[in-house]
Amino acid sequence: MRQEFYKYQGTGNDFVMIDNRQQTFDKNNTKHVAFLCDRRFGIGADGLILLENHSEYDFKMVYYNSDGNESTMCGNGGRCLVAFARDLGVITDKTVFEAIDGVHHASINGDVVKLQMVDVNNIEKHDNHTFLDTGSPHHVQFEEHIEDFDIKTKGAEIRYGAPYNAAGSNVNFVKKISDDTFTVRTYERGVEDETLSCGTGVTAVAIAMHATKETNKNLINLNVQGGDLKVSFDVEKGIYKNVWLIGPAKLVYQGTI
Numbered sequence: 122m123r124q125e126f127y128k129y130q131g132t133g134n135d136f137v138m139i140d141n142r143q144q145t146f147d148k149n150n151t152k153h154v155a156f157l158c159d160r161r162f163g164i165g166a167d168g169l170i171l172l173e174n175h176s177e178y179d180f181k182m183v184y185y186n187s188d189g190n191e192s193t194m195c196g197n198g199g200r201c202l203v204a205f206a207r208d209l210g211v212i213t214d215k216t217v218f219e220a221i222d223g224v225h226h227a228s229i230n231g232d233v234v235k236l237q238m239v240d241v242n243n244i245e246k247h248d249n250h251t252f253l254d255t256g257s258p259h260h261v262q263f264e265e266h267i268e269d270f271d272i273k274t275k276g277a278e279i280r281y282g283a284p285y286n287a288a289g290s291n292v293n294f295v296k297k298i299s300d301d302t303f304t305v306r307t308y309e310r311g312v313e314d315e316t317l318s319c320g321t322g323v324t325a326v327a328i329a330m331h332a333t334k335e336t337n338k339n340l341i342n343l344n345v346q347g348g349d350l351k352v353s354f355d356v357e358k359g360i361y362k363n364v365w366l367i368g369p370a371k372l373v374y375q376g377t378i
């Protein structure tokens with residue numbers, strides 16, 4: 122049976138979207154999800170997302186990395202799913218949906234999606250890096266020569282090394298541009314390569330930069346390989362609340378496979 126799909130991208134982080142409200146998609150077929158995400162033999166994407174019905178909220182998000190495994194939260198994927206839900210007529214301009222890390226509020230205006238991310242209260246500050254979970258685990262470290270840095274090789278070393286080991290972490294390399302602007306390049310677990318953007322990654326970078334006093338701003342610009350994102354937040358007693366990831370999410374094409 123042929124599968125109808127939609128392809129979306131958010132600052133170059135791209136996703137196969139499937140409307141699974143009728144529960145027709147085989148959710149346990151890891152090889153099939155990896156095939157659909159394969160850039161040579163399939164559609165090609167960093168991940169695959171199912172939009173499903175929810176009894177209480179507007180919809181449910183189910184996220185898979187391009188290796189075919191279901192994973193933790195994807196911020197850009199969440200933003201793209203909001204655009205997909207709007208384009209399907211499931212929502213209009215505001216929504217509340219459930220993902221693996223909990224309930225998310227979001228709004229959409231044209232192609233700009235604002236997605237509320239989880240509160241963050243556990244920030245591990247180490248000598249040369251910060252580790253935090255923004256829905257997915259993120260290692261954050263500075264890299265002055267970020268433009269010509271070998272993200273794939275260095276990112277893989279950190280992702281597979283101690284203390285992350287098999288479970289792994291996403292790895293973000295950061296360069297400070299000004300007090301409120303940072304350049305970020307991310308190695309993504311489950312893609313096992315650099316992606317052009319990572320939403321939970323830039324959220325982690327914005328919070329890490331504030332927590333380590335690299336900035337005192339609470340609206341941060343993040344320049345990524347695929348465009349520009351913004352993250353805003355409030356801080357109360359060391360807890361980062363009201364965290365919003367803001368940026369474009371667009372339909373690329375749709376088809377059947």
Ligand SMILES: N[C@@H](CCC[C@H](N)C(=O)O)C(=O)O
Pocket residue numbers: 134186192193194195196197198257258291309310311312316318319320321322
């Ligand atoms: N691209 C995503 C992150 C997706 C999850 C990650 N690869 C993991 O498995 O931890 C984003 O935009 O947040």
